[in-house]
Amino acid sequence: MKEILIVLTLLILSGCTHVAPYEKEGLATQKMLSAPMTTRSSFDSHVFPIREGSFGAESGFSGGCGCK
Amino acid sequence: MKKLKQCLIVLLFVTTSSFASAEVGDKAISFALPNLLSESEEIQMKDYDDGLVLLNVWASWCKGCKKEMPFFHKLGKKYKQDKFTVVAINIDNKSKKAKGFLDKLNNKLDEQAEITFVYDKKKSMPKAYEAKAVPFSLLIKNGEIIKTYLGSFDENNEQDLIHDIEAALK
Numbered sequence: 001m002k003e004i005l006i007v008l009t010l011l012i013l014s015g016c017t018h019v020a021p022y023e024k025e026g027l028a029t030q031k032m033l034s035a036p037m038t039t040r041s042s043f044d045s046h047v048f049p050i051r052e053g054s055f056g057a058e059s060g061f062s063g064g065c066g067c068k
Numbered sequence: 069m070k071k072l073k074q075c076l077i078v079l080l081f082v083t084t085s086s087f088a089s090a091e092v093g094d095k096a097i098s099f100a101l102p103n104l105l106s107e108s109e110e111i112q113m114k115d116y117d118d119g120l121v122l123l124n125v126w127a128s129w130c131k132g133c134k135k136e137m138p139f140f141h142k143l144g145k146k147y148k149q150d151k152f153t154v155v156a157i158n159i160d161n162k163s164k165k166a167k168g169f170l171d172k173l174n175n176k177l178d179e180q181a182e183i184t185f186v187y188d189k190k191k192s193m194p195k196a197y198e199a200k201a202v203p204f205s206l207l208i209k210n211g212e213i214i215k216t217y218l219g220s221f222d223e224n225n226e227q228d229l230i231h232d233i234e235a236a237l238k
Contacts, residue, residue, distance in 0.1 A: 028127075
């Protein structure tokens with residue numbers, strides 16, 4: 001039973017893999033950004049801190065209602 | 069038996085970290101790869117056995133790689149008479165993007181970049197050198213690595229490379 005658990009754990013862990021720096025082409029695409037739409041990201045960065053109550057968590061934040 | 073099992077499990081977690089990356093004093097790894105701009109032409113490492121080479125691994129999806137190309141062009145031009153060559157190995161999955169970038173670069177420079185561009189679709193060179201970053205560069209003199217550089221060159225470290233080249237050319 002213990003051996004089966006070890007084998008299963010190792011099989012699950014095999015899903016975690018190190019990506020070599022020279023193999024990151026797929027990860028370097030625009031769609032992999034957390035905010036892929038640049039026009040929307042400035043809007044998001046204004047609204048997000050207000051919605052989440054995380055003022056100042058990103059770059060400079062001057063307060064406000066998030067409506068501007 | 070129990071100890072053997074434990075050893076096997078530990079071994080399973082030991083990954084490729086045991087492989088050494090390129091180090092000063094190592095022999096440059098030989099290659100025979102197509103020219104990025106004219107794939108029928110083959111470029112080999114042994115073509116540069118008696119000279120100074122800056123071997124650079126780059127990709128069009130890497131911002132730092134693209135940013136340092138005009139600097140490499142300047143170096144290639146400045147030290148051309150001293151048997152110095154910049155060999156830039158592209159590792160894009162499709163050469164089309166890299167060629168598109170080179171077209172833009174040549175237009176920006178107003179001349180053909182003084183760099184030898186090689187295409188390594190299988191990424192055999194970064195694999196062989198166990199590259200820890202992209203871009204990475206090696207300064208190779210007479211087939212031997214004399215300096216390694218991780219990451220891109222900018223205004224903070226460009227002078228270091230110029231200094232290394234001039235020291236190697238003496």
